[in-house]
Amino acid sequence: MHRVLIPVLLLCFTSCSSTPKNQPRPYYPADLIKKGETGDITASCDVPTDGRPQNCRIISSTNHNLDAAAFRFLDKARYSPATQNGHPVIERGHIFHINFRLGD
Structure with a gap:
């Protein structure tokens, strides 16, 4: 089990x-x-170092009536930036899955 976890942790440091x-x-x-x-919406956005998704586009949508609501969600989402060698970097093409489901 540790052999699987160690490479993943080392990768995350870089x-x-x-x-x-x-x-x-x-x-x-x-x-x-x-x-x-x-509906299910899949979007691709860049996530700059300030953590606010931008340049978002819908990749797939099972209900286009919900696309505007998905963009509204992405506008409110905040992320810790991606890092490379311990420094924040822009992550291009981060994939977001947004699911709209009704309760029971």
């Missing part, structure tokens, strides 16, 4: 991906809740 700092809830438009609409 280069790490952006990590979430907050967990904003996606805004779910009330009219879409009433209609029972759900």
Whole structure:
């Protein structure tokens, strides 16, 4: 088990991906809740050293009525920047998966 973990930890010391700092809830438009609409959005964004996603674009969407809500979520998301050799760097093309589901 330790043989698997050690290389992963060493890799993270030289280069790490952006990590979430907050967990904003996606805004779910009330009219879409009433209609029972759900969806899965995949977006790609750059995450600069300030941790605010930018240059976002939708890669795939199972419900285009939720695309604007996904962008709204990404606008509120904050990340710790990616690092390389211990220094913050811009992460290009970070993938975000945003799922819109109705409760039971």
